[in-house]
Every structure is written in C-alpha cells, then in structure tokens.
Amino acid sequence: MERELREFWEAGARAVDDALDALIPPGKGAGRLHEAMRYSLFAGGKRLRPLLAMAACEGAGGSLREALPAACALELVHTYSLIHDDLPAMDDDDYRRGRPTNHRVFGEAMAVLAGDALLTLAFGVLAKAPLPATTRIRLVDELAEASGKDGMVGGQALDIEATGADGQPDPELLRDLHRKKTGALIIASLRMGGLCAGADESLLDRLSAYGQAVGLAYQIVDDLLDVGGDARRIGKAVGRDAALNKLTWPGVYGVDRSREDVRRLTKEAIAHLHGLPGDTRHLADLARYLADRDR
Numbered sequence: 001m002e003r004e005l006r007e008f009w010e011a012g013a014r015a016v017d018d019a020l021d022a023l024i025p026p027g028k029g030a031g032r033l034h035e036a037m038r039y040s041l042f043a044g045g046k047r048l049r050p051l052l053a054m055a056a057c058e059g060a061g062g063s064l065r066e067a068l069p070a071a072c073a074l075e076l077v078h079t080y081s082l083i084h085d086d087l088p089a090m091d092d093d094d095y096r097r098g099r100p101t102n103h104r105v106f107g108e109a110m111a112v113l114a115g116d117a118l119l120t121l122a123f124g125v126l127a128k129a130p131l132p133a134t135t136r137i138r139l140v141d142e143l144a145e146a147s148g149k150d151g152m153v154g155g156q157a158l159d160i161e162a163t164g165a166d167g168q169p170d171p172e173l174l175r176d177l178h179r180k181k182t183g184a185l186i187i188a189s190l191r192m193g194g195l196c197a198g199a200d201e202s203l204l205d206r207l208s209a210y211g212q213a214v215g216l217a218y219q220i221v222d223d224l225l226d227v228g229g230d231a232r233r234i235g236k237a238v239g240r241d242a243a244l245n246k247l248t249w250p251g252v253y254g255v256d257r258s259r260e261d262v263r264r265l266t267k268e269a270i271a272h273l274h275g276l277p278g279d280t281r282h283l284a285d286l287a288r289y290l291a292d293r294d295r
Contacts, residue, residue, distance in 0.1 A: 005285040012054045012064060012071075013047040019072050023121065036106040036114035041079050043097045048290075049074040049185060052214075053193035055286060056207050061278040062197025069129035070139055070192040076122035077147050078185065083115040085156065093240075119147075131196065138195050146188030155181025162247040169252045175216075177247060182222070183215030197278070206272050210283065213269035217262045218290050223248040224258055225295070266291040 001009070024037055050071030057067035086093040086101040087108060093101055103111035126139045145151060158177040162170075190211035194204050226240065227250050240246075250258045269287045273280040 001289055002285060005282065005289060008055070008282050008285075009047075009051060012051045015064065015068060016047050016050045016071050016075060017042070019068055020075065023072065023125070032106060032110055033113055033117060036102055036110050037117055039105060040083050040096075040102045040114065041076070041118065043099065045075070045079065045097065047071075047075060049078050049189040052186065052189040052211070052283075052286065053196070055282040056190040056193030057197045058193075059273065059276045059278045059280040059283050060194040060197035060199040060203050060207070062193075066131075067193045067196040069125050069131070070189075070196055073122040073125045073139070073143060074185070074189050074192065076118045076125065077143060077152075080115040080118040080122075081147070081152055081156075081185075083111050083118070087111060090156070090160070091240075135195055135198075139192050142188045142192050142195070146184040151180050151184030151188075152182075155179070155184065159246070164245045165247075169247055171252055174247050174249065174252050178216055178219045178249070179212075182219040183212060186215035186218065187211035203276065206276060210269045210272040210287075213265045213272065214287050214290060217265035217269070217287075220249045220258050220262050220265075221291065221293060223250050224255065224262075227255060262291050 020041055024034065024041065026038065053071045053074055054064045054067045057070075058064060082096060083102045085091050086096055087103055094104055095101060101111075102114060106114065122143065123140055126136055126143065129136055129139065131139075147153065149157075155177055158173065159181055162173060162177065187208050188211075190207040191204050194207045199207070226248070249261070253261070266287050270284045273283055
C-alpha cells in the first residue's frame with residue numbers, strides 16, 4: 001500500500017473506530033448483547049465501506065468529517081451482515097478475521113440479536129446525523145435499499161439458493177448475486193459519501209458507476225482468494241466455495257479470465273472519476289489497492 005493511501009486509511013479508520021467506540025462503549029456490566037456487538041465490530045475489520053464513503057465525500061468536494069455518520073452506519077450494517085452470514089444456517093463459518101465467529105463465542109441466539117442490534121443502530125446514527133433533514137432521509141433510503149431484499153439480503157438469498165445447485169453455472173445469476181450481495185453496499189457507500197458533500201445527481205451517477213466497477217472487482221478478488229489465498233492472511237478458511245459448490249467468478253470463467261476482469265474493471269472505475277470536483281486520488285488509490293489485495 002502506498003504511503004499516502006496508508007495515511008488516509010489509518011486516519012479514516014481511527015476516526016470511525018473512535019466514533020463507534022463512543023456509540024457502543026466498553027464497560028463492565030453492559031451485558032452479553034453489548035459484548036457480542038463489540039466483539040464483531042472491533043474484530044479488526046478493514047473499514048473499507050466507511051473509507052469509500054469518506055473518499056467519495058472528498059471526491060465530491062466535501063470533507064472526511066462530514067461523512068463520518070454515514071461511514072459508521074455502513075460499518076454497523078456490514079458487521080451485522082458478517083455475523084449473520086457466519087451462522088450455521090447460512091455459511092456455517094467457524095472463523096472470521098482470524099478468530100472464532102460470533103456465534104461460536106456467544107451462541108447462535110445472541111449472535112442473531114447482536115446482528116439485529118447493529119442493523120437498527122445504523123439507522124439511528126443516520127437519523128441523528130448533523131446534516132440537513134433532506135440529506136438524512138436520502139441517506140436512510142440509500143442504506144435501506146442497499147441492505148434489503150433488492151441488495152445485500154437479496155444477494156445472500158440468491159447465494160443460498162445457488163449453493164450446491166446441479167447443472168451448468170448461470171453467468172447472469174452470478175452477476176446478479178455479486179451485484180446485490182457485495183456491490184449494492186459498496187455503491188451505497190459511494191453515494192452516501194457523495195450525499196454528505198451535497199453532490200447532485202450527475203455526480204452521484206459517476207460515483208455509482210465507480211462503485212459498480214469496484215464492487216464487482218472486489219468480489220472477484222474475494223472469489224480468487226478463496227481459490228489460492230493464504231488462510232493465515234485472510235483470517236478464515238480457504239477452499240470453502242468449491243467444497244460447497246458455490247457460484248463464483250473463477251468457477252464460471254476460470255482464474256485467468258477472472259484476473260483479467262479485475263484489471264479491466266479497475267481501469268473502468270478510475271475512468272469514472274474524471275470530472276468530479278474534489279480530490280479523487282484516494283478513490284483511485286483504493287481501486288488499485290483492492291485489485292491487488294491478498295486478504
């Protein structure tokens with residue numbers, strides 16, 4: 001990672017961590033639910049979606065601080081989704097980010113409730129954000145759309161239905177799955193960051209196009225890491241997609257084509273940044289980093 005991107009990443013992640021820590025502060029006697037929420041929220045996540053929101057706000061002419069409530073809400077929703085995805089009824093994963101998953105520590109029922117609590121807290125954060133009321137409403141709508149049946153949850157449903165299915169892999173279903181399960185929240189991150197800066201519809205469209213390309217590239221890299229990644233670097237088991245007969249990009253198109261698609265999508269994403277009024281260096285650097293990541 002380049003020094004400038006590392007400094008941006010560290011500063012942004014630290015701001016998000018501090019804000020989340022204030023939202024769900026540590027302390028004895030807070031209860032198991034509170035403990036379960038913090039366990040996954042502070043498990044060493046990359047804070048990618050918050051950083052995309054902050055970088056988009058910057059690219060649209062705003063400041064990182066203006067995007068902080070949106071950044072926190074995005075991380076709360078993302079963390080809830082990971083807790084639920086790891087459950088035995090879903091992906092049945094024992095490890096996440098190098099340590100036992102939430103349900104392995106707190107039990108399935110408490111893990112479900114921790115996820116529910118994080119999700120609902122996210123919308124409270126947006127409702128109380130120090131932004132104009134019209135902006136707060138737009139932010140709530142963006143996050144609800146991206147995380148619901150037409151976004152992340154819908155993508156997880158498609159993933160469940162496609163896992164272990166017989167017959168030829170369906171490329172259209174694969175694209176729809178990735179667009180919803182991963183891409184929707186990434187696109188929302190960009191749009192929400194833009195909204196925090198007061199971006200108009202034309203700027204939001206540019207950020208959406210960038211997010212669509214980056215989101216798909218990110219998921220393809222995820223699929224590739226499950227094929228040939230290092231479990232110690234990734235923090236969870238590899239090879240599970242193939243073992244469960246999941247629908248993946250390398251499974252449909254092969255490893256070489258998948259790598260080529262990541263390179264193409266990264267170039268497309270960066271091209272969509274031309275014409276944005278603010279500083280787009282961090283958005284461009286994030287696109288390149290996500291294409292080359294090893295975890």
